[in-house]
Each structure stands twice: as C-alpha cells, then as structure tokens.
Amino acid sequence: GENVEQHPSTLSVQEGDSAVIKCTYSDSASNYFPWYKQELGKGPQLIIDIRSNVGEKKDQRIAVTLNKTAKHFSLHITETQPEDSAVYFCAFQRGGYSTLTFGKGTMLLVSP
Amino acid sequence: NAGVTQTPKFQVLKTGQSMTLQCAQDMNHEYMSWYRQDPGMGLRLIHYSVGAGITDQGEVPNGYNVSRSTTEDFPLRLLSAAPSQTSVYFCASSPGLWSNQPQHFGDGTRLSIL
Numbered sequence: 001g002e003n004v005e006q007h008p009s010t011l012s013v014q015e016g017d018s019a020v021i022k023c024t025y026s027d028s029a030s031n032y033f034p035w036y037k038q039e040l041g042k043g044p045q046l047i048i049d050i051r052s053n054v055g056e057k058k059d060q061r062i063a064v065t066l067n068k069t070a071k072h073f074s075l076h077i078t079e080t081q082p083e084d085s086a087v088y089f090c091a092f093q094r095g096g097y098s099t100l101t102f103g104k105g106t107m108l109l110v111s112p
Numbered sequence: 113n114a115g116v117t118q119t120p121k122f123q124v125l126k127t128g129q130s131m132t133l134q135c136a137q138d139m140n141h142e143y144m145s146w147y148r149q150d151p152g153m154g155l156r157l158i159h160y161s162v163g164a165g166i167t168d169q170g171e172v173p174n175g176y177n178v179s180r181s182t183t184e185d186f187p188l189r190l191l192s193a194a195p196s197q198t199s200v201y202f203c204a205s206s207p208g209l210w211s212n213q214p215q216h217f218g219d220g221t222r223l224s225i226l
Contacts, residue, residue: 009152032212043116043202043217044155051212089154097162097209099145099170104154 006090006103014111019080021106023090024072032093033066033073034100039086047088048075080110114138118203118218125193125225133188133221135203143206143213144186148172148199149220155202161186162209193225 005024013019023033031052036044050057050064050073057064061080066073073092077084090103119134137144145160147170157170161180175197177189186205190197200222204215 006154034214036217041219043204043219045217046214049212049214099157099160099209100215102147102155104152 004090004092004101004103006106008106009104010107010109012109012111013080015080015082017080017110019077019084019108019110021075021088021090021108022072023074023092023103024070025092025101026071027092027094028071029094030071030092031095033064034091034093035062035064035075036089036091036102037086038089038105044089077108080108082110082112084108085110116203116205116216116218118201118221120221121219122222123224125190125223127193127195127225129193130189130191131193133190133201133203133223135186135188135218136184137186137203137205137216138184139205139207139216140183141205141207141216142183143209143215144180145170145204145215146176146178146186146188147202147204148197149202150199158188158201160209195225197223198225199223 034049037047038044063076087105091100116137142163146158147155159178161167200220202220204217206213206215
C-alpha cells in the first residue's frame with residue numbers, strides 16, 4: 001500500500017544551525033506534499049506544502065524541496081531557534097479523491 | 113473562528129465502557145476525519161467523511177464507529193473500549209478531499225483505557 005519513510009526520527013541541533021528532514025514516498029501518483037508541525041499538547045499545524053509541479057518552495061526560514069524522480073521531499077529549516085523544537089510530520093496525497101498518508105514524525109530539539 | 117474543537121481533552125475509561133469523542137468545526141468544511149496518534153506510529157486514519165451522511169473507513173477502523181448527520185459535527189464512538197485503544201485522538205477537517213486541501217486539526221483527546 002501507500003507509505004512514506006521519514007528520517008531521522010530524532011534530530012538535535014544547536015540554535016542557529018540548519019535542520020533537514022527527509023521523506024521518501026512510494027506512490028508515483030502523489031502530487032501534494034504538506035509538512036505539519038506539532039507542539040507539545042497541540043494538534044498538528046500546517047507549516048508549508050508543495051505541489052508536484054513545483055521543485056522548491058520557501059517561506060522565510062523554512063523551505064521544502066521535491067524530487068519527483070527519486071520520490072523524495074525534504075523540509076529545510078535555517079537559523080533554527082528554540083521555538084522550532086517540535087515534532088514534524090511529512091505527508092503525501094495522490095491526485096483526485098484520496099486521503100493523506102503521514103510519516104511517523106521527527107522530533108526536533110533545538111538547544112540554546 | 114474556533115476552527116476544529118474536540119471534547120473532552122482528557123478521558124479515562126475502564127475496559128468495556130463506551131464513550132463518544134466529539135468533534136465540531138465552524139469552517140463549513142465538507143471533509144472531516146479522525147486519526148489516532150501512538151508513539152512511533154505517526155498519525156493513522158481511523159474513519160473519514162466527505163459530507164453529511166457519507167462516511168468511510170481508514171487504515172485502522174476496527175473498534176470505532178462514526179456518523180455524520182450535520183456538516184459541523186463528526187463524533188467518534190467507542191462501543192466497548194479496549195486497552196489497545198489508549199491513544200491520542202485527533203479530528204481534522206478540510207474544504208474537500210480533492211488534492212491540495214490543507215487539513216486543520218483540533219488539539220486532541222487523550223484517552224486512557226484501564
């Protein structure tokens with residue numbers, strides 16, 4: 001069935017460093033790739049998304065890149081801050097009438 | 113806007129008890145869904161609905177029932193709770209199930225079954 005591999009499961013960085021989380025998907029028909037951030041005690045919140053006709057999208061310190069040939073997409077966070085500490089989930093969706101499939105999550109810890 | 117509201121926030125049940133987790137959204141979204149979140153397992157889809165009167169099963173539907181009588185509400189029912197259903201439950205909504213529609217999540221119900 002459809003699945004997505006998310007790595008790493010945990011990531012520790014120093015404040016100001018960059019963080020990269022990578023997801024690999026199996027379904028070549030996937031065309032929507034969102035990233036969610038989940039803070040402690042809260043529900044996931046969309047932080048950035050990308051469609052399959054775009055290779056890269058940036059929003060201030062966060063960016064997402066998509067390689068359709070290799071079937072992987074990555075979240076890049078630059079100049080990390082302690083408030084970036086959270087669990088990050090990637091997800092993908094096929095075209096048409098289909099549900100989202102989520103990765104297992106990455107716990108990011110940014111140390112001051 | 114309240115967005116997606118889930119109640120209760122916490123609940124402890126005994127094995128065999130029943131309960132209903134409530135979910136309401138005020139964004140006039142057609143699509144609503146329930147996920148469970150377990151350590152190391154990510155978010156797994158339980159049931160979803162594409163509109164009032166229409167529901168379908170997700171990845172892990174066993175032990176759960178849903179109904180959708182209005183656009184706003186999508187309750188999740190546990191008929192006979194089991195310890196394996198101890199989890200954090202999230203409700204989400206989006207304008208529709210077609211692609212490129214971000215989902216909005218509630219803050220979850222933390223359920224423990226003894």
